[in-house]
Amino acid sequence: MKLLVCISKAPDTTSKISFTDGDTKFDENGVQYIVNPYDEWYALVRALELTEANGGTVTTITVGTAADDPTIRKALAIGATDAVRVDAEAKDPYFVAKQIAEYAKANNFDIILTGKETINYNGAQIGSMLAEMLDQPFVSLAQKLEVSGNTATLERDVPGGAEVIEVNTPFVLSAAKGMAEQRIPNMRGIMAARTKALNVIPAVETAELTSIVSYSMPAAKAECKYIDADSMTELVELLHNEAKVI
Amino acid sequence: MSVLVFIETKGKISKAAREAVTYGSKIGPTTVITYGDADAASLGSIGDNGATKVLVCRNLSEGNDQQLTKLITAAANNCGADVIIVSQDQLGKAVAPRVAASMEAGHVSGAIALPDTANGFIVKTNVFSGKAFANVSVSSSKKVISLLPNSISPESTGGNAEVEEFNTDLGSAGITVKEMKTQGEGVLLPEAELVVSAGRGLKGPENWGMVEDLANTLGAATACSRPVADIGWRPHHEHVGQTGVAIRPNLYIAAGISGAIQHLAGVNGSKTIVVINTDSEAPFFKAADYGIVGDAFEVLPKLNEAMRTFKASQN
Numbered sequence: 001m002k003l004l005v006c007i008s009k010a011p012d013t014t015s016k017i018s019f020t021d022g023d024t025k026f027d028e029n030g031v032q033y034i035v036n037p038y039d040e041w042y043a044l045v046r047a048l049e050l051t052e053a054n055g056g057t058v059t060t061i062t063v064g065t066a067a068d069d070p071t072i073r074k075a076l077a078i079g080a081t082d083a084v085r086v087d088a089e090a091k092d093p094y095f096v097a098k099q100i101a102e103y104a105k106a107n108n109f110d111i112i113l114t115g116k117e118t119i120n121y122n123g124a125q126i127g128s129m130l131a132e133m134l135d136q137p138f139v140s141l142a143q144k145l146e147v148s149g150n151t152a153t154l155e156r157d158v159p160g161g162a163e164v165i166e167v168n169t170p171f172v173l174s175a176a177k178g179m180a181e182q183r184i185p186n187m188r189g190i191m192a193a194r195t196k197a198l199n200v201i202p203a204v205e206t207a208e209l210t211s212i213v214s215y216s217m218p219a220a221k222a223e224c225k226y227i228d229a230d231s232m233t234e235l236v237e238l239l240h241n242e243a244k245v246i
Numbered sequence: 247m248s249v250l251v252f253i254e255t256k257g258k259i260s261k262a263a264r265e266a267v268t269y270g271s272k273i274g275p276t277t278v279i280t281y282g283d284a285d286a287a288s289l290g291s292i293g294d295n296g297a298t299k300v301l302v303c304r305n306l307s308e309g310n311d312q313q314l315t316k317l318i319t320a321a322a323n324n325c326g327a328d329v330i331i332v333s334q335d336q337l338g339k340a341v342a343p344r345v346a347a348s349m350e351a352g353h354v355s356g357a358i359a360l361p362d363t364a365n366g367f368i369v370k371t372n373v374f375s376g377k378a379f380a381n382v383s384v385s386s387s388k389k390v391i392s393l394l395p396n397s398i399s400p401e402s403t404g405g406n407a408e409v410e411e412f413n414t415d416l417g418s419a420g421i422t423v424k425e426m427k428t429q430g431e432g433v434l435l436p437e438a439e440l441v442v443s444a445g446r447g448l449k450g451p452e453n454w455g456m457v458e459d460l461a462n463t464l465g466a467a468t469a470c471s472r473p474v475a476d477i478g479w480r481p482h483h484e485h486v487g488q489t490g491v492a493i494r495p496n497l498y499i500a501a502g503i504s505g506a507i508q509h510l511a512g513v514n515g516s517k518t519i520v521v522i523n524t525d526s527e528a529p530f531f532k533a534a535d536y537g538i539v540g541d542a543f544e545v546l547p548k549l550n551e552a553m554r555t556f557k558a559s560q561n
Contacts, residue, residue, distance in 0.1 A: 013488070014507060017377045037489075093355075097347060119488065121373055121380075123355040128311065128343035137420030138311050140340040143482075153424070157483040158336060159436050161428035167421045177489040178482065209352030209386040213368060216379045218514075224521070224531050229540030232552035235520070238536060240556065243518040245497040246440070246464065 001056030001147065003047045004109040005080065006100060006126060008062065008090070009071040010036040010119045019215045026120075026215070035071045038115025040078070041182045042175035046145055047113055048079045049180060054147065056110075057081040061103060063088060063096045069198065076193035077185035083196070088203035091211070097129035098206040104134060110169040111152065116141050116176040127174040137171040143178030247274035247363075250327035251297065252318050254309060254337065255284040262333045262437055264295045264400035266393050270331045271296025271403075272360055279321040279412065281306040281314070286409045293407030295400055299325070301412035308423070311340040313416040318345050320414040322388075329361075334392040335436055342392040351388035358397040375488055375511035394515070395437065396494040435484060438467035441495045441516075443486065445471035445509075447502015447523065447542055451479035456546040457501065463553045469493070471503045487512035499549075501542035505530020522546070 011017075012032040020027045035044075047058045060075045062068050063086045072083045086099040104112060112134075117124040124140075131138035144155035147169075154165045154173065185193070227235045239246045249270040253263035270276040278292050281303040289300045301321050306313060318341070322330055330349075332342040334356055346353035358379070359370040366383050369391060373380045435441065442461040448454065454468075461468045468484060475485035486493050488508040494515035501522040503509060510533055513519065521534035522545045531537045538545050 125343035132347035
């Protein structure tokens with residue numbers, strides 16, 4: 001089984017979010033980057049479990065600069081076979097998907113796994129775009145994945161319930177919570193990651209279709225209004241007359 | 247600019263669908279594309295939200311991203327749409343980027359406001375899990391926008407749309423749904439305007455009756471925090487937060503949830519937040535509009551009683 005896992009870096013979930021350069025750039029000062037949790041905990045770890053059980057390889061792919069290498073090494077330390085970095089700034093989702101699609105077309109993977117979204121841009125776009133560019137089925141927000149021969153069975157929550165899906169390889173999926181459990185790399189993995197291949201390849205030319213021109217922060221919340229536990233009628237009145245939500 | 251809006255029309259036409267049509271009609275003349283067997287009268291009623299025409303594909307009964315992409319792309323070409331609008335729900339998340347890739351269109355995911363066209367085409371979206379906004383400029387001639395629910399109010403124009411059948415080669419679905427496991431009949435969480443949620447403070451699944459009672463009184467959906475879903479007190483599809491569902495209801499009532507940053511990431515788009523917690527230091531109070539320092543076991547029944555009295559007075 002030949003698997004490709006899309007890996008992106010993201011600021012640690014507890015990072016303070018602020019912007020610089022007239023609110024046009026994310027302020028990286030003091031920010032610790034991690035492997036985007038959905039890419040790591042769910043997509044990568046499940047890919048490793050499958051190849052450990054059935055044989056095969058797990059390649060990671062990242063569109064980014066040398067600044068991404070530490071997070072790519074982390075993915076190798078967790079157990080990926082090798083890694084590819086498309087050497088370019090991740091300009092916009094279409095650009096990123098195009099780079100990965102070009103690489104995937106030349107290398108015939110059975111399954112391409114992405115996280116359900118990154119925790120910084122929350123776009124949830126790459127998997128779906130990739131599937132279209134490769135003309136493959138796409139299973140979004142998958143929470144379970146089993147593979148038998150060239151058939152995969154997946155489960156996901158849908159509003160009000162869950163569904164079981166069957167799909168033939170090759171296909172693309174985005175992984176959500178439930179897929180696998182986080183793995184902490186051990187010393188052997190970290191040592192091995194140093195000598196694993198991290199192949200840097202050039203980007204293909206692609207138009208930039210969107211760009212972020214500025215950021216802003218939500219208006220500060222007004223102070224919380226405390227209501228006595230015995231005055232629920234007052235709360236109901238406030239929700240009706242002040243907040244106007246009931 | 248000419249606009250195409252994709253909506254689902256199974257059963258009752260959802261509020262999210264009406265929001266998307268209203269949003270589209272504020273950008274330009276709007277055509278709707280949908281599928282399934284909804285009757286012509288109910289499809290025509292989408293004109294009330296500003297659509298002039300509704301295209302309906304009758305040879306598709308279950309939506310999937312691969313076939314819907316073919317349908318939406320063909321409809322966009324048919325009506326010469328510059329802007330395509332999709333609701334940012336579970337299906338929309340899978341379909342919209344695919345449509346964008348197929349048309350080489352710039353895609354804005356999670357829009358929360360109308361585009362600013364004074365200088366280009368700039369759309370405000372949620373980023374950093376609701377902790378910030380980004381203004382995204384789209385430079386391609388074709389544009390795809392996925393709209394977060396509850397970002398705009400549906401408006402009524404009194405109009406009626408012309409309904410036309412629209413069929414095209416949809417190819418295969420690619421995936422097969424083998425089994426649907428539906429759980430309960432209540433209000434669906436992602437579309438709910440009112441949500442009552444609870445966490446570990448409720449001490450056990452047997453105590454959820456008072457959460458459900460309040461939800462029933464309000465006509466609200468029920469939700470829960472991550473630990474509660476993880477230990478199996480509540481089904482996973484009720485889990486709101488960073489790794490669960492992100493929701494944007496008008497009212498979010500949280501009982502016995504401390505308000506970890508990962509939980510807030512799923513609910514910080516709520517218009518009004520009410521927090522009930524015994525611990526006055528719980529971080530959730532910082533994000534709350536109304537706070538009650540008290541025991542959920544006492545507060546929830548009292549709140550339910552007050553709500554019932556209020557509801558009765560409204561009728």
